[in-house]
Amino acid sequence: MSVTLEQIAVDCSDVLALATFWANVLETEVEAGSNEYAATVQRTAGGPAMMFLKVPEQPSGTKNRLHFDLASTDWAAEVDRLVSLGAKRHGEFTEYGVHWVTLTDPEGNVFDLAEAH
Structure with missing residues (x-):
């Protein structure tokens, strides 16, 4: 490549x-x-x-056109850890057999943390 x-x-x-x-x-x-x-x-x-x-310049709009998808086998503990680091929780979802939470980093950039199996 x-x-x-x-x-x-x-x-x-x-x-x-x-x-x-x-x-x-x-x-x-x-x-x-x-x-x-x-x-x-x-x-x-x-x-x-x-x-x-x-x-x-500051970000414009409320939705990223690109975001990070992370995954963890210790999902609940990682969600708590990320929030303790300064992430803000915005929603929890289950779709297509995937369970994840949407968060934002300290500058408002959206990212997801999925539950890995």
Whole structure:
């Protein structure tokens, strides 16, 4: 394959706070050399890195066009952990045999946590 997914870039207001939130969610670390304008969260399990970039504009609208879908075998404990890190819970759903909760990160970006079996 000639193309690989290296990073997922997220525009935000508070780079270090949001990078730290996502590093804690993924149980990894913000990379050395990160600063208030650009920060990268270390890769987990061979997946892409996450890069956070400071932008002056605020998000427009209430629905992301792109969001992260996470999964956990210890779903209830992970939901509680993510909320304790600063996520806000927005709804719980069961559809097509999948049970998940929709949350937002500290800057209002939507993401889901599904119950893995």
